[in-house]
Amino acid sequence: MTQQLAGKAALVTGGGSGIGRASALALAAEGAVVTVAGRTQESLKETVRRMEAAGGTARCVLADVTREPDVERAVEAAVEGVGRLDITLNNAGYDGEFQYTWEYDAEMLDRMIAVNTRGAFLSMKHELRHMVAQGSGVIVNMASGAGLVGVTGAVIPVDGGYTVP
Numbered sequence: 001m002t003q004q005l006a007g008k009a010a011l012v013t014g015g016g017s018g019i020g021r022a023s024a025l026a027l028a029a030e031g032a033v034v035t036v037a038g039r040t041q042e043s044l045k046e047t048v049r050r051m052e053a054a055g056g057t058a059r060c061v062l063a064d065v066t067r068e069p070d071v072e073r074a075v076e077a078a079v080e081g082v083g084r085l086d087i088t089l090n091n092a093g094y095d096g097e098f099q100y101t102w103e104y105d106a107e108m109l110d111r112m113i114a115v116n117t118r119g120a121f122l123s124m125k126h127e128l129r130h131m132v133a134q135g136s137g138v139i140v141n142m143a144s145g146a147g148l149v150g151v152t153g154a155v156i157p158v159d160g161g162y163t164v165p
């Protein structure tokens, strides 16, 4: 690795698993001070353990991205000690279940919007306060091809196995 992110502070939400964990590891390998945020202490600690084992600088913070005080705390944790916020990956996401529209649980839809839309908004709100003040910064909002294309009879597209009756 080139250490091209040395001295930079990064925040990854949903950093305790999957793409968030892999991205956090990649950022740390390039020298960024990485904070991972999420709802499960054990999985976040495991991501930190892996970053540190690879020589990176990392920490974690418990945060539910649907709750504004949590998001604010996560952003402040990422800034702490570095004094700036350079890179954020707003990756925390909830996909819900695969169900037809006429069977779909509206509360599941509410949860999806709360995590994926409100969560991304709250994250940007508090990240941008630092980035605007410092005059720089990069925000990546995780999305999905499922937001761009649809399948007749399904609420969201499915990779086979779920056909229109």
Ligand SMILES: NC(=O)c1ccc[n+]([C@@H]2O[C@H](COP(=O)([O-])OP(=O)(O)OC[C@H]3O[C@@H](n4cnc5c(N)ncnc54)[C@H](O)[C@@H]3O)[C@@H](O)[C@H]2O)c1
Pocket: 013, 014, 015, 016, 017, 018, 019, 020, 037, 038, 039, 040, 063, 064, 065, 066, 091, 092, 093, 094, 095, 115, 119, 142, 143, 144, 145
């Ligand atoms: N894997 C794919 O094929 C794929 C495709 C398109 C988009 N995505 C998106 O990529 C992102 C990561 O997905 P993944 O595949 O790594 O799955 P994942 O389930 O491993 O990652 C999602 C993470 O978000 C966390 N999370 C959920 N709700 C949260 C909340 N309220 N507050 C904080 N953290 C919360 C989960 O605990 C988990 O760690 C998601 O936003 C997902 O929608 C994934």
